[in-house]
Amino acid sequence: MSDRVQGYADAMLAVAHAEGDIDAISNELFAVGRAVDTNDELRSTLSDARIPAERRMQIMDDLLDGRTRPATKGLVSMVVGAGRGADLGKIATALADKAATSQSKQVATVRSAVALSDDQRTRLASALAAKLGTEVDLKVIHDESVVGGLITTVGDTVIDGSVRTRLSRLRESL
Amino acid sequence: MIATVSVIAAEGPNGRFFPGDIYEFWWGLLAFLVVFGLLAWKVLPLAKEALNKGQADAVAEGAAAEKAQADAAAKVAALKAELGDADAVAAQIVADAETNAQQLRIDSANRTQQLVNDMWAKAQSDSESMKVQAQSDVQAEVAAQAVGAAEQVVRSSLDSARHGDLIDDYISKLGASS
Numbered sequence: 001m002s003d004r005v006q007g008y009a010d011a012m013l014a015v016a017h018a019e020g021d022i023d024a025i026s027n028e029l030f031a032v033g034r035a036v037d038t039n040d041e042l043r044s045t046l047s048d049a050r051i052p053a054e055r056r057m058q059i060m061d062d063l064l065d066g067r068t069r070p071a072t073k074g075l076v077s078m079v080v081g082a083g084r085g086a087d088l089g090k091i092a093t094a095l096a097d098k099a100a101t102s103q104s105k106q107v108a109t110v111r112s113a114v115a116l117s118d119d120q121r122t123r124l125a126s127a128l129a130a131k132l133g134t135e136v137d138l139k140v141i142h143d144e145s146v147v148g149g150l151i152t153t154v155g156d157t158v159i160d161g162s163v164r165t166r167l168s169r170l171r172e173s174l
Numbered sequence: 175m176i177a178t179v180s181v182i183a184a185e186g187p188n189g190r191f192f193p194g195d196i197y198e199f200w201w202g203l204l205a206f207l208v209v210f211g212l213l214a215w216k217v218l219p220l221a222k223e224a225l226n227k228g229q230a231d232a233v234a235e236g237a238a239a240e241k242a243q244a245d246a247a248a249k250v251a252a253l254k255a256e257l258g259d260a261d262a263v264a265a266q267i268v269a270d271a272e273t274n275a276q277q278l279r280i281d282s283a284n285r286t287q288q289l290v291n292d293m294w295a296k297a298q299s300d301s302e303s304m305k306v307q308a309q310s311d312v313q314a315e316v317a318a319q320a321v322g323a324a325e326q327v328v329r330s331s332l333d334s335a336r337h338g339d340l341i342d343d344y345i346s347k348l349g350a351s352s
Binding site: 112113114116117120123124126127128130131147148149150152159161163167170171174 | 313316317318320321324325328329332334336337338340341342343344345347348349351
């Protein structure tokens with residue numbers, strides 16, 4: 001990632017650390033970044049220089065109002081106001097990595113077609129920790145293309161137990 | 175001589191061969207000699223000259239005629255030779271043309287045969303490729319249809335319980351592999 005993204009992630013981590021709620025803020029920012037990455041219209045709006053920064057910040061404030069902590073909303077407004085709204089996803093991912101590293105953890109990105117229950121999250125985190133030998137910070141992404149099952153990515157390691165991949169193998173075998 | 179005879183003839187007959195007056199004979203002889211001398215002096219050279227000239231002309235004409243004949247014969251010979259060469263050349267040209275035409279026919283036939291062979295080989299190759307491609311397309315289509323049907327069946331059977339089972343199974347296998 002670029003130095004600029006790392007710089008914003010470092011600043012956000014410092015704010016989250018100062019707020020004393022690194023995990024929650026990191027999770028919320030990760031969710032917001034994911035939303036920006038998957039929504040082309042929102043991403044183009046946030047990166048459109050013809051739209052005044054105040055208007056772009058107002059859009060995000062309206063979207064996040066009551067759904068995130070004030071600190072999270074403030075960090076998002078800062079990034080959008082600086083004209084880096086399109087990079088929000090990268091910045092949030094970098095922040096998640098830094099936050100996990102600061103807690104001696106690894107970020108495990110889990111893609112699922114359905115939401116995971118708290119019990120499933122706990123058991124999955126434990127299983128991953130046992131397998132990887134380190135604590136993990138789960139970042140669950142809702143992805144309908146997975147169809148069923150899970151796809152977990154930790155660093156360069158991908159553990160694929162999705163129905164989509166099984167169907168792909170079936171297609172290749174046929 | 176003619177004059178003498180004329181004079182003698184003009185005299186009447188006297189029973190002798192010579193005229194009755196001998197002087198007539200002498201005068202006649204004199205006249206004859208005079209006339210003869212004049213003829214020999216003036217006319218004979220002219221006649222001789224004319225005869226010589228005519229003879230020379232005749233010789234010259236004969237020589238010219240012979241030369242013309244020789245030239246004509248030479249021309250005839252040259253023409254015959256030329257005609258002979260022309261015939262030979264024409265015969266050679268015709269022979270060459272026939273040879274070339276024959277070679278062209280052979281080449282054309284060979285090319286046509288080669289073209290037919292190539293087209294036939296290409297048609298067989300294309301046919302084989304099309305068959306393989308068609309089989310591949312059919313297999314791909316069957317696979318796509320089968321997988322599509324399987325995916326539909328899987329999606330329709332995936333309720334929240336099945337999703338939960340899949341996730342639990344994933345976690346169990348992950349734990350078992352550690």
